[in-house]
Amino acid sequence: xxxxxxxxxxxxxxxxxxxxxxxxxxxxxxxxxxxxxxxxxxxxxxxxxxxxxxxxxxxxxxxxxxxxxxxxxxxxxxxxxxxxxxxxxxxxxxxxxxxxxxxxxxxxxxxxxxxxxxxxxxxxxxxxxxxxxxxxxxxxxxxxxxxxxxxxxxxxxxxxxxxxxxxxxxxxxxxxxxxxxxxxxxxxxxxxxxxxxxxxxx
Numbered sequence: 001x002x003x004x005x006x007x008x009x010x011x012x013x014x015x016x017x018x019x020x021x022x023x024x025x026x027x028x029x030x031x032x033x034x035x036x037x038x039x040x041x042x043x044x045x046x047x048x049x050x051x052x053x054x055x056x057x058x059x060x061x062x063x064x065x066x067x068x069x070x071x072x073x074x075x076x077x078x079x080x081x082x083x084x085x086x087x088x089x090x091x092x093x094x095x096x097x098x099x100x101x102x103x104x105x106x107x108x109x110x111x112x113x114x115x116x117x118x119x120x121x122x123x124x125x126x127x128x129x130x131x132x133x134x135x136x137x138x139x140x141x142x143x144x145x146x147x148x149x150x151x152x153x154x155x156x157x158x159x160x161x162x163x164x165x166x167x168x169x170x171x172x173x174x175x176x177x178x179x180x181x182x183x184x185x186x187x188x189x190x191x192x193x194x195x196x197x198x199x200x201x202x
Contacts, residue, residue: 096142096181103137104176106130137179145178145189147171154178156188162197170194 110130113123137143145154150169161172171191178189
């Protein structure tokens with residue numbers, strides 16, 4: 001039989017330490033590899049987070065722009081609707097103002113014909129046309145201004161009468177009728193107004 005090679009205790013110890021050093025090196029390499037992988041993963045996550053943040057900001061800006069465009073569109077729609085409504089209500093304003101002179105002439109003619117004899121039939125015919133014209137006016141929102149007290153928005157004072165018999169600013173006489181187109185004054189009424197005696201200027 002061959003005799004086993006005898007090693008000294010020191011040799012035996014060195015033999016045991018070699019695998020232990022190799023194991024430590026492998027562990028160190030594995031840890032280093034893990035550390036690198038973790039750093040790469042952190043960097044990747046940070047990149048993704050940055051992209052997500054940019055997308056969120058972009059989405060927020062797009063949403064704000066969308067809301068702003070919606071508001072702008074609603075404003076344009078409202079403005080357009082208002083213009084159409086005003087056109088519908090007041091589109092005949094100039095034409096209506098011209099017709100007021102026709103109504104004035106009818107009223108002057110009727111007033112003159114009342115004093116004439118033998119004009120009853122003619123008067124009736126003219127009055128019929130006059131009232132027909134007033135009905136057309138009313139159909140399109142053209143109505144006379146009706147006030148008892150002087151109102152700067154509706155009237156134009158063409159004269160004053162000093163008196164204590166009625167309240168100040170009472171309308172004593174309508175020299176020329178005023179008219180409105182819906183809620184807009186086409187022509188203010190020309191009136192004579194009562195004032196206190198010490199303020200009268202005629």
